[in-house]
Amino acid sequence: MVKRIFKMCPEFEDVMPEEYKQLVEDGPYGREKGVTDLGSFKELIEEHPLCAGCGLALSLRLIIASIPVPEDTIIVGSTGCSSLLFPQVAIQNIHSIFGNQNAVATGLKRAMKLRFPDKTKDVVVIAGDGATADIGLGMVMQSWFRREHITTIMLDNEAYANTGGQESGMSYEKKVLNMAPTGKKFPKICLPEVAREAGCDYVATVSPGKPKRVQNAVRQAVLTAREVGPSYIQIYSPCPTNYKFKSNQTNAVAKEREKEGTYRMVEYVSDKARDYFKQFKGEEKHAKCN
Amino acid sequence: MLNYKVVAGPEGYLPPAAASRGVVLPEKGKALVEGYAVPEEEAMLTVVKKLLNAENPVFFPGPLLLWDWKEGIREKAKEVKELTEVLGARIIPMPDYRPKYPMINPEIEINPNHPNLTIWHNNIDVCVFIGVHCHYANVALKIIRGGTSCYTIALCAEMGHEDAMISLREVGLGKIKALKEIAIKVKKEGQE
Numbered sequence: 001m002v003k004r005i006f007k008m009c010p011e012f013e014d015v016m017p018e019e020y021k022q023l024v025e026d027g028p029y030g031r032e033k034g035v036t037d038l039g040s041f042k043e044l045i046e047e048h049p050l051c052a053g054c055g056l057a058l059s060l061r062l063i064i065a066s067i068p069v070p071e072d073t074i075i076v077g078s079t080g081c082s083s084l085l086f087p088q089v090a091i092q093n094i095h096s097i098f099g100n101q102n103a104v105a106t107g108l109k110r111a112m113k114l115r116f117p118d119k120t121k122d123v124v125v126i127a128g129d130g131a132t133a134d135i136g137l138g139m140v141m142q143s144w145f146r147r148e149h150i151t152t153i154m155l156d157n158e159a160y161a162n163t164g165g166q167e168s169g170m171s172y173e174k175k176v177l178n179m180a181p182t183g184k185k186f187p188k189i190c191l192p193e194v195a196r197e198a199g200c201d202y203v204a205t206v207s208p209g210k211p212k213r214v215q216n217a218v219r220q221a222v223l224t225a226r227e228v229g230p231s232y233i234q235i236y237s238p239c240p241t242n243y244k245f246k247s248n249q250t251n252a253v254a255k256e257r258e259k260e261g262t263y264r265m266v267e268y269v270s271d272k273a274r275d276y277f278k279q280f281k282g283e284e285k286h287a288k289c290n
Numbered sequence: 291m292l293n294y295k296v297v298a299g300p301e302g303y304l305p306p307a308a309a310s311r312g313v314v315l316p317e318k319g320k321a322l323v324e325g326y327a328v329p330e331e332e333a334m335l336t337v338v339k340k341l342l343n344a345e346n347p348v349f350f351p352g353p354l355l356l357w358d359w360k361e362g363i364r365e366k367a368k369e370v371k372e373l374t375e376v377l378g379a380r381i382i383p384m385p386d387y388r389p390k391y392p393m394i395n396p397e398i399e400i401n402p403n404h405p406n407l408t409i410w411h412n413n414i415d416v417c418v419f420i421g422v423h424c425h426y427a428n429v430a431l432k433i434i435r436g437g438t439s440c441y442t443i444a445l446c447a448e449m450g451h452e453d454a455m456i457s458l459r460e461v462g463l464g465k466i467k468a469l470k471e472i473a474i475k476v477k478k479e480g481q482e
Contacts, residue, residue, distance in 0.1 A: 009356060015398075017395065047392060
C-alpha cells in the first residue's frame, strides 16, 4: 500500500476538515494498538449514526483496535446497521450488496494475492446476522467450503434492527420483536457449529463485555485465515433499541446472557490451526507477522 | 444535430445526462462550453471571466489533488492554490467520496453524493471541480445542474465532463499555470 495516500498536500491543510487531519495524525495505521488503547487513537470518526448504546458500534471499535495490521487490511461490509457505520471507520473498507460479502471478499483476497504476491493482505468480512446467517448464508458457506483464506465476523444483534425489528435466523426462539409480534417460531441458528463443520479452522463466539477475549479471537482468526484456512467469529452485539433495554446496559446484558447460558460462548480450533498457533506460544504479538 | 445547451439549472429532479442529448467530449485542443466544442484558449478565457465576475466563486479540489499520493501532485496543488488566490476564489475540499452519515458539514466540505447541500448553504454561484475521479464528478455535476443554479466548471485531467457548463480536458500543471497567467492579464486589463 502507498502510505503517502494518507499525507495531505500542505497547500490544502488549512481547508481540510478537522477529522481528516486527526485521521492522518492519530489513525490506526502503522501502530501497534489493542483494545486497551481505545480512546488514545482515532479508530472511528465521530458522529456515527448508530443508536446510543449500540452493541454493534462497540464491537466494531473493538475489532478495529484488534486488527493486527490495519494498513494491510481490507474490511468487506454488507447492508445493515453496520453499513451506516462503515463510512466512519478508519480502515479501508468496501461495501457489498446484501449477502454478497463473502463472495466479494473471495475475489478481493485472490486479487490481492496476485497484485501483492510478496505481501500478506488480510481480508476481513464484517456483517450483521441477517447478511451472514440469512440472506448471505449461501455465499458465506460456499466460501468456507472452498476454504477461502478470509475471516468472517458476524455482528450478531439478533434482529433486522434498522428496518424496524424483524426477527432474523439469529433471534432466539419465542422472542417477540416490533415486527415479530407473535414470537419467533424456531431456534437460533447454531452458526458456530455450522462453521466448524463447513471447514472453518478457527471459530469463536465472543461479546464486547469481554474486550480482551474479542481481541484474542480477532487476532487468532486473522492469523488462521492468513496461513491455515477460513475463520469465523460471532460477536454478540446487544441491540438496546429492539431488545428494549437502557443504552448503558449493553455490556451488562451481554454478560448476563453469557452467564445464564442463553448466549453460548464457544471456541473451536482445528488441529491444523492448533499446531500452527503452537509456534507462536509466548509471543504476545504473534499475529503481527509479515 | 446538437441543440442541447448545458446551462446552469435548476433543471429539475433527475436531469438528463448531457451525453444522452448529443453532447460529446471535446477533441484534443478543444474544450466544451455549454455543450459546444470551442478552441481551448477561448474556453480558458471564458473560465477566467466567469470566475472573476462571480459573486462567490469556489474551487472544489477532490482527493486526487488534496492528498499527496504521487510525484507531481504537490506542484499541481501549489499552482491551484495560487490560481484561487489570483481569482479571489474560496476552496471547499472534497476529501473523499464516502456517503457520510448522519450528514456532512456543508460549510467546510462537499460530498459528491449531495453536493447541492454545500452549494445552497454557501450560496455558490460558480464552482470549479478539479482532482475529482471521473465517476464521482459526473454524479455530482448532474446533481448540481439538477437542483441548483450554480455554474459548473470542470478542470479535468482526463477527457472532460459533458455535464459541466465548461469543461477543459487534460488539465495538468501547464494549463493551470496558463489559467493563472490569463487571470492576471484579465485582471490587469480590467484595472486599466
